[in-house]
Amino acid sequence: MRPLKMIAEMSKATVHMKDPEHLEQILESIKDSGPNTLQVISDFDMTLTRFAYNGKRCPTSHNVLDNSKLISKTCQAEMKNLLNTYYPIEIDSTRSIEEKLPLMVEWWTKVHNLLIEQKIRKDQLTAVVKESNVILREGYQLFFHHLHELDIPLLIFSAGVGDVLEEVIRQAGVLHPNVKVFSNYMDFDESGVLHDFKGELIHVYNKREGALLNTQHFQEIQSRHNVMLLGDSLGDLTMADGVQDLQNILKIGYLNDKANTHEHLHKGMHTYKCRYPFSHYFSHPAVEERKQSYLDSYDIVLERDESMDVPNAILQYITRTQ
Numbered sequence: 226m227r228p229l230k231m232i233a234e235m236s237k238a239t240v241h242m243k244d245p246e247h248l249e250q251i252l253e254s255i256k257d258s259g260p261n262t263l264q265v266i267s268d269f270d271m272t273l274t275r276f277a278y279n280g281k282r283c284p285t286s287h288n289v290l291d292n293s294k295l296i297s298k299t300c301q302a303e304m305k306n307l308l309n310t311y312y313p314i315e316i317d318s319t320r321s322i323e324e325k326l327p328l329m330v331e332w333w334t335k336v337h338n339l340l341i342e343q344k345i346r347k348d349q350l351t352a353v354v355k356e357s358n359v360i361l362r363e364g365y366q367l368f369f370h371h372l373h374e375l376d377i378p379l380l381i382f383s384a385g386v387g388d389v390l391e392e393v394i395r396q397a398g399v400l401h402p403n404v405k406v407f408s409n410y411m412d413f414d415e416s417g418v419l420h421d422f423k424g425e426l427i428h429v430y431n432k433r434e435g436a437l438l439n440t441q442h443f444q445e446i447q448s449r450h451n452v453m454l455l456g457d458s459l460g461d462l463t464m465a466d467g468v469q470d471l472q473n474i475l476k477i478g479y480l481n482d483k484a485n486t487h488e489h490l491h492k493g494m495h496t497y498k499c500r501y502p503f504s505h506y507f508s509h510p511a512v513e514e515r516k517q518s519y520l521d522s523y524d525i526v527l528e529r530d531e532s533m534d535v536p537n538a539i540l541q542y543i544t545r546t547q
Contacts, residue, residue, distance in 0.1 A: 286385035364533035369399035478523030
């Protein structure tokens, strides 16, 4: 029986494919290689987390902070002003990536400096996350636990705030040893107050596995030549760039609804992800307007699907040994 016929979840109304035959070839090749050759690379906000719940938008890792009592009204206003200045540059089709890069880094840095000025305490993050409306997608437990049981590395890339992201996963009880997060982490002083951000700034243009060259994680996954990639924007497709000796990559894309999302900044044929506060003030393209570009780029497109049903079913299939 053909692979897609064996995976019942692939018949869901939310599932779209441009080339089913090519997809089946990828599935069979990964399955034949075995789970010890597989790694999973995923975005976090609006990919592992829900886009909406009961008709209301769910927050990103940045929004969890922005919407909390930790951020003053003055700081929120300043962040909005930065958005009005830099966002037009982000979506300016006349500028090259090389031209935008230093300006985007400048924007991220200013936002981080504003957060530092808020004197956020490390011991406040647990309560902030608990009080937020961030929700992991339905079926997340099976997704995380299955990967953990088979010791399949899960690399989460995020241009958001790593401390918040990890706290979300920790509170959900799925921060297993096989999970690695590549994001912007806060640096707290001896009294537990935010005074800086650690390491290199993570933004949309360096969010890829190649950025982990020479790290311990990179050494651990050198034999993992097959990739399942999960994202919700076309910009997420670069996350597997740098995977050594890549043999197969299965790309699953969540095509989330419109409704003032700050995730999808449409520029020509490309959609880049923005993790900045208040970008939900801008309007963004509807699902149908983005659908074809997603179908051209992802092997599987999940339209308005708030669950992990399809990724879970595919994982069960390709890791089945019998």
